[in-house]
Amino acid sequence: MKIQLVFIPSPGIGHLRSTVELAKRLVRSDDCLSITVIIIPYPSISHDDVETTYIASLTTASQDRLNYEAISVANQPTDNQEPTQVYIEKQKPQVRDVVARIFQYSTEVDSPRLAGFVVDMFCSSMIDVANEFGVPCYMVYTSNATFLGITLHIQRMFDEKKYDVSELEDSVNELEFPCLTRPYPVKCLPDFFTSKDWLPFFLAQARCFRKMKGILVNTVAELEPHALKMFNSGDDLPQAYPVGPVLHLENSSDDDGKQLEVLRWLNEQPPKSVVFLCFGSMGGFNEEQTREIAVSLDRSGHRFLWSLRRAPQNILTERPGDYTNLEEVLPEGFLDRTLDRGKVIGWAPQVAVLEKPAIGGFVTHCGWNSMLESLWFGVPMVTWPLYAEQKINAFAMVEELGLAVQIRKFFRGDMLVGGMEIVTTVDIERAVRCVMENDSEVRNRVKEMAEKCHVASMDGGSSQVALQKFIQDVTENVV
Numbered sequence: 001m002k003i004q005l006v007f008i009p010s011p012g013i014g015h016l017r018s019t020v021e022l023a024k025r026l027v028r029s030d031d032c033l034s035i036t037v038i039i040i041p042y043p044s045i046s047h048d049d050v051e052t053t054y055i056a057s058l059t060t061a062s063q064d065r066l067n068y069e070a071i072s073v074a075n076q077p078t079d080n081q082e083p084t085q086v087y088i089e090k091q092k093p094q095v096r097d098v099v100a101r102i103f104q105y106s107t108e109v110d111s112p113r114l115a116g117f118v119v120d121m122f123c124s125s126m127i128d129v130a131n132e133f134g135v136p137c138y139m140v141y142t143s144n145a146t147f148l149g150i151t152l153h154i155q156r157m158f159d160e161k162k163y164d165v166s167e168l169e170d171s172v173n174e175l176e177f178p179c180l181t182r183p184y185p186v187k188c189l190p191d192f193f194t195s196k197d198w199l200p201f202f203l204a205q206a207r208c209f210r211k212m213k214g215i216l217v218n219t220v221a222e223l224e225p226h227a228l229k230m231f232n233s234g235d236d237l238p239q240a241y242p243v244g245p246v247l248h249l250e251n252s253s254d255d256d257g258k259q260l261e262v263l264r265w266l267n268e269q270p271p272k273s274v275v276f277l278c279f280g281s282m283g284g285f286n287e288e289q290t291r292e293i294a295v296s297l298d299r300s301g302h303r304f305l306w307s308l309r310r311a312p313q314n315i316l317t318e319r320p321g322d323y324t325n326l327e328e329v330l331p332e333g334f335l336d337r338t339l340d341r342g343k344v345i346g347w348a349p350q351v352a353v354l355e356k357p358a359i360g361g362f363v364t365h366c367g368w369n370s371m372l373e374s375l376w377f378g379v380p381m382v383t384w385p386l387y388a389e390q391k392i393n394a395f396a397m398v399e400e401l402g403l404a405v406q407i408r409k410f411f412r413g414d415m416l417v418g419g420m421e422i423v424t425t426v427d428i429e430r431a432v433r434c435v436m437e438n439d440s441e442v443r444n445r446v447k448e449m450a451e452k453c454h455v456a457s458m459d460g461g462s463s464q465v466a467l468q469k470f471i472q473d474v475t476e477n478v479v
């Protein structure tokens with residue numbers, strides 16, 4: 001029998017691309033399955049080219065069993081910071097219209113039967129629309145099992161009156177989470193878990209997660225075995241399917257001269273000699289922080305490739321852009337001194353860069369896609385969490401898994417909510433030197449984990465088995 005799923009990704013390249021990759025993987029795995037991906041663009045924000053180009057490429061790429069439907073959204077006022085969850089919830093009527101069209105066909109003889117929704121973590125309120133159509137709702141979790149476990153546990157503690165933001169920093173230093181093997185420092189909690197304004201949205205989201213029929217997590221059973229145990233503990237949680245790493249490995253830089261030059265330059269560098277610095281779709285730095293990084297690269301003596309972007313005036317309406325005059329921002333003589341061993345660029349062809357043998361270490365903002373990409377290519381990381389859940393990702397990678405080195409244990413602030421404290425040259429330089437060490441324990445552990453991730457993705461590997469289990473579950477919804 002032919003079946004159909006509706007995918008609802010969240011806007012933002014970090015969510016959209018991996019969700020679309022998962023949809024592609026599913027239709028490749030089963031000829032009876034078709035998927036419609038409903039794309040909800042960001043409102044009013046001046047889109048960076050990468051995201052706009054990507055969405056445009058999808059809307060023209062619809063084919064037989066994988067369709068993309070971009071809805072048009074009304075502009076929102078930009079002066080107040082509306083949580084993504086709230087913005088998405090407002091799009092229910094439009095999503096309902098698209099699904100009604102699909103549903104209408106799916107009742108005809110021989111057309112695929114609607115078997116369920118698969119919604120991003122920020123789109124969990126769409127479970128109501130799935131219910132209206134009488135089909136189950138699953139979630140695609142573009143982050144990791146540790147963050148998912150912490151979110152669910154904080155919500156449980158809160159509902160049992162054991163989690164109080166106003167008491168947190170004063171009276172508690174560490175929290176115990178079932179998804180971790182060690183206590184978690186309160187200072188490493190992302191800001192949305194300690195902010196009275198933001199917490200309610202994440203609690204509501206978590207309550208909704210519990211109602212999902214299953215959760216497709218972009219992780220690997222061998223990477224987060226302990227965190228995943230929480231979902232098999234009979235604790236009344238949805239089934240978790242570790243189907244990762246789901247990566248967008250296409251290289252879109254083929255026709256970009258500047259990016260090709262960077263890749264050619266990397267081809268000429270000795271193996272594991274270049275440290276790569278890149279900070280995700282929203283990571284940008286002010287001039288002071290930019291100078292601290294430059295001095296640390298200067299002093300470290302290592303070759304480097306630095307994707308540097310300028311922090312926007314207003315992060316709510318703008319993505320980071322390029323510095324127009326690097327000479328003005330960087331320390332005097334920096335570009336000349338490092339001409340033979342370093343490059344400062346804007347948006348990087350990250351995946352193509354990480355794949356190059358010349359890369360020996362990766363200073364990352366700890367977005368989950370970036371971390372998985374780094375592991376996939378066996379590159380050890382330096383963690384510098386900047387926003388969203390990234391402090392959790394850093395803790396998991398450094399403390400729990402030993403796959404990265406840290407610049408520091410604690411960072412105050414969040415780039416998207418009020419900004420981050422300045423990180424000094426000394427801390428950055430020490431971490432860069434440490435990650436670039438040859439034959440270090442971290443490097444060897446990352447190499448082993450890369451192999452495990454590759455095996456998990458092969459036929460019979462744990463992620464493929466989880467994907468098949470998911471397809472089986474979905475199929476049973478309509479028989």
Ligand SMILES: O=c1ccn([C@@H]2O[C@H](COP(=O)(O)OP(=O)(O)O[C@H]3O[C@H](CO)[C@@H](O)[C@H](O)[C@H]3O)[C@@H](O)[C@H]2O)c(=O)[nH]1
Nearest residue numbers: 014015142143280281307347348350367368369370388389
């Ligand atoms: O110069 C750049 C910068 C980024 N990327 C790519 O863009 C993606 C960025 O994704 P990610 O590393 O996950 O960062 P964010 O864009 O910040 O992703 C959001 O979504 C992730 C998944 O839920 C979360 O882990 C992050 O905290 C959240 O901010 C990756 O595939 C990178 O390869 C580039 O190709 N070039």
